[in-house]
Amino acid sequence: MMVGKVVHSRYAGGRTPSEALLEARELSTKSVHSLSFSVRKGEIFGFYGLRGAGKSEAARAVMGLDRLMGGQLFLDGKPVKIPNPGQALRLGIAMVPEERLTEGLFMKLSVSDNIAVANYRNSSRFTIVNEKNTSAVAGRFARDLNIKLHSVRQRAGTLSGGNQQKVVIAKCLNARAKLLLLDEPSRGIDVGAKEEIYAIIRTLAARGVGILVFSSEYEEIAALCDRVALMVDGKIAAILKNDELNIRDVHMLIMGKGDVE
Amino acid sequence: MNRRWKFDKSNYQKLVIVGVLLLIMLALAVLSREFLTVANITNVLRQTAATIIAGCAVTMLMVSGNFDLSIGSIMAIAGTMSAIFVTWGIPNLPAILLSVLIGTLVGLINGFLVILLNVPSIIATLGTMYAVRGVAWVITGGNSISRGLGKGFTVLGRSYVGPLPLSILLTAAIFALFYFIQHRTLLGKYSYAIGGNRRTALLSGINVNLVGVVLYVLVGTLSAFAGAMMASRLGVGNANIGVGFEFDVVVAVVLGGTSLEGGEGSVFGMLVGALIVGFIANGLNLLGVHSFYQDIVKGVVLVGAVLLDRVLQARIRR
Numbered sequence: 001m002m003v004g005k006v007v008h009s010r011y012a013g014g015r016t017p018s019e020a021l022l023e024a025r026e027l028s029t030k031s032v033h034s035l036s037f038s039v040r041k042g043e044i045f046g047f048y049g050l051r052g053a054g055k056s057e058a059a060r061a062v063m064g065l066d067r068l069m070g071g072q073l074f075l076d077g078k079p080v081k082i083p084n085p086g087q088a089l090r091l092g093i094a095m096v097p098e099e100r101l102t103e104g105l106f107m108k109l110s111v112s113d114n115i116a117v118a119n120y121r122n123s124s125r126f127t128i129v130n131e132k133n134t135s136a137v138a139g140r141f142a143r144d145l146n147i148k149l150h151s152v153r154q155r156a157g158t159l160s161g162g163n164q165q166k167v168v169i170a171k172c173l174n175a176r177a178k179l180l181l182l183d184e185p186s187r188g189i190d191v192g193a194k195e196e197i198y199a200i201i202r203t204l205a206a207r208g209v210g211i212l213v214f215s216s217e218y219e220e221i222a223a224l225c226d227r228v229a230l231m232v233d234g235k236i237a238a239i240l241k242n243d244e245l246n247i248r249d250v251h252m253l254i255m256g257k258g259d260v261e
Numbered sequence: 262m263n264r265r266w267k268f269d270k271s272n273y274q275k276l277v278i279v280g281v282l283l284l285i286m287l288a289l290a291v292l293s294r295e296f297l298t299v300a301n302i303t304n305v306l307r308q309t310a311a312t313i314i315a316g317c318a319v320t321m322l323m324v325s326g327n328f329d330l331s332i333g334s335i336m337a338i339a340g341t342m343s344a345i346f347v348t349w350g351i352p353n354l355p356a357i358l359l360s361v362l363i364g365t366l367v368g369l370i371n372g373f374l375v376i377l378l379n380v381p382s383i384i385a386t387l388g389t390m391y392a393v394r395g396v397a398w399v400i401t402g403g404n405s406i407s408r409g410l411g412k413g414f415t416v417l418g419r420s421y422v423g424p425l426p427l428s429i430l431l432t433a434a435i436f437a438l439f440y441f442i443q444h445r446t447l448l449g450k451y452s453y454a455i456g457g458n459r460r461t462a463l464l465s466g467i468n469v470n471l472v473g474v475v476l477y478v479l480v481g482t483l484s485a486f487a488g489a490m491m492a493s494r495l496g497v498g499n500a501n502i503g504v505g506f507e508f509d510v511v512v513a514v515v516l517g518g519t520s521l522e523g524g525e526g527s528v529f530g531m532l533v534g535a536l537i538v539g540f541i542a543n544g545l546n547l548l549g550v551h552s553f554y555q556d557i558v559k560g561v562v563l564v565g566a567v568l569l570d571r572v573l574q575a576r577i578r579r
Contacts, residue, residue, distance in 0.1 A: 063464070065464075084463075085463060085464050085465070085466055086466035086467070086468060088466075089465075089466035090466070095464060097464060102458065102460055102461070103458075103460045103461055103464055104461060104464075105458070105461060106453070106454055106457040106458050106461055106462075106524075107457065107458070108453075108457045108524045108525055109453060109454065109457055113450060113453070113454075116450075117450070117454055117462075117465045117467070118465040118466050120447055120450070124446075124447060127446050127447040127448065128445055128446055129445055129446060129447060129450060131445070171465065175466070
C-alpha cells in the first residue's frame with residue numbers, strides 16, 4: 001500500500017478543549033448514515049476514509065446541500081435546521097469545497113469580488129455595494145493569508161492553485177465563519193503552498209474557529225487533526241484522538257476489518 | 262499595485278469595440294455627406310432606443326447564463342395593449358404603466374418556467390414568444406389600433422424636451438440606471454457570479470433562483486416599455502411590432518462582448534454593439550444599399566466581430 005511519502009509538518013499538540021460548537025446526532029442523508037460527532041471551538045476535527053467512503057457527503061450534509069433523512073444538528077447547543085448553504089453561511093458555517101474550479105471560485109471575477117461574494121452584508125447598503133470597502137477587505141485578507149497577487153482587481157483565474165485556495169478560505173473567513181469545513185484542502189496544490197494552508201488552518205483554530213477537515217491523505221489528517229472520524233461505507237467506524245492514530249490500524253479499519261493487504 | 266487591472270481582458274474588449282464603432286462612423290462620414298448631421302444621428306439613436314432599453318436587462322440576463330426569445334412578442338403585446346387601454350379611455354401615462362405591467366407579468370411567467378420548473382430557457386421563452394404574440398393577434402383581431410388614440414399617445418415616442426427627443430433621454434436614463442445596477446449593486450454582482458459559476462454561487466449563499474426570476478422580470482418589464490415606446494413612435498398599436506426584435510437585441514449584446522455561456526459582458530458593450538448595428542443599417546440606407554443586403558451585412562458583422570474578438574484574445578494571452 002502507498003502510504004506516507006514524507007510527513008512535512010507534524011501535529012503540534014492539542015488545544016485546551018472548550019464547549020462544543022457543532023454537534024451532529026445520527027445525521028443521515030441518502031449517502032451517509034447516522035453520523036454522530038461534535039467539534040469544539042478551536043478544534044480541528046478530521047474525517048478520513050477511502051474515496052467514496054462518504055467524506056464529501058458528510059460535508060454536504062452539514063452545509064445543507066443534501067437533504068437530511070434523519071438526525072439533528074446543534075450549533076452552540078441549540079438545534080438548527082440547515083436547508084441550504086445560504087442558511088449555513090448565515091449561521092457562520094462555511095465550506096472550502098473539494099473542487100476549487102467548479103465549486104469554490106469565480107474564475108472570471110476579481111479577487112475582491114470573490115472574497116466579498118458570500119458576505120455583502122457588511123460592504124453594502126440598500127443592496128448598493130461599497131467597492132472601497134470590498135477592496136480594502138480583500139487587501140487585508142491578501143496580507144493576512146499571504147495571497148500573492150498584483151491587485152485585488154485581478155481575475156481569480158490568473159492566480160496559482162495555492163493562492164486560489166487561499167482566496168476561497170478568505171471568502172469563508174469574510175463570511176465570519178466560526179465553523180469552517182475544508183474538503184481536501186491541499187489537493188492540487190504544491191508542497192510549499194500546502195504548508196502555508198496548514199499553517200493558516202492551525203492559526204484559525206488557535207483563534208477559536210472550529211474546523212472540519214475532510215481528507216483522503218493520511219499525512220494531512222495526522223498533521224492537522226485533534227480528533228479523527230474514520231469513515232467506512234458512509235458510516236463513522238471510529239473516532240480517534242491524534243495520539244491514538246496508528247497508520248497500520250487506521251488503514252486496516254478503513255479497508256474493512258481484518259482485510260490486510 | 263493598482264495599475265495592471267487596466268489591461269484586464271474586459272477593459273481591452275471594450276477598447277476594441279469602441280474602436281470598431283469609431284472606425285465605422287469615420288468610414289460612413291467619409292462616404293456620405295448626410296451621415297454626420299444632428300438630424301441623422303438623432304434618428305439613428307431613436308431607432309436604436311428600443312434595442313438599448315431592452316438590451317440593458319437582456320445583458321444582465323445573459324451574463325447570468327440565461328436567455329430570452331420572447332422580447333419581441335412582449336413588445337408587441339405591450340404596444341398593442343397601450344393603444345387598447347387608451348381607446349378604453351384610460352389616460353396615456355397609466356395606459357403605458359399598465360402595458361409595462363403586462364410585460365412584467367410575462368417576465369414572471371418566463372422566470373417561473375425557467376428557474377422554478379427547470380424548462381430550458383430557449384424552449385420556455387420560445388413558447389412564450391409564440392403564445393404572447395398569439396395573444397396580441399387575438400386581441401387585435403389582426404387589425405392596427407390607431408383610431409381614437411389622440412395626440413397624447415405619441416408623446417412618449419415623438420416629443421422633444423428642449424432640443425432632445427424624450428425617447429433618447431429616457432433611454433439614456435435607463436442605460437445609466439442599469440450601468441449602475443450592473444456594476445454597483447448586489448443584483449449585478451450576483452448575476453456575474455451565477456453566470457460565472459452556478460455551483461459556487463449556490464455554495465456562496467446566493468439565492469440563485471430569486472436572482473434568476475428578478476432578471477426575467479426586468480427583461481419583461483423593459484421589453485414592454487420599449488414596445489410601448491415603439492407603438493407611440495409609430496402612432497399605432499399593432500401585433501406585428503417587434504418581429505425578430507429579440508435577435509437585434511442579442512446581436513447587440515453579443516457584439517458588446519457578452520458571452521453566451523454567461524459570466525462576462527457589460528451594458529456598456531451592449532450600447533456600443535447596438536450603435537454599431539444601428540449605424541451600419543443607417544449608413545447602408547444613406548448609401549442606397551437595398552435592405553436585403555443589410556441583413557447580409559448584419560450577419561457577417563456579428564460573426565466577424567466574434568471571430569475578431571477570439572483572435573485578439575488568443576493573441577494577448579501570451
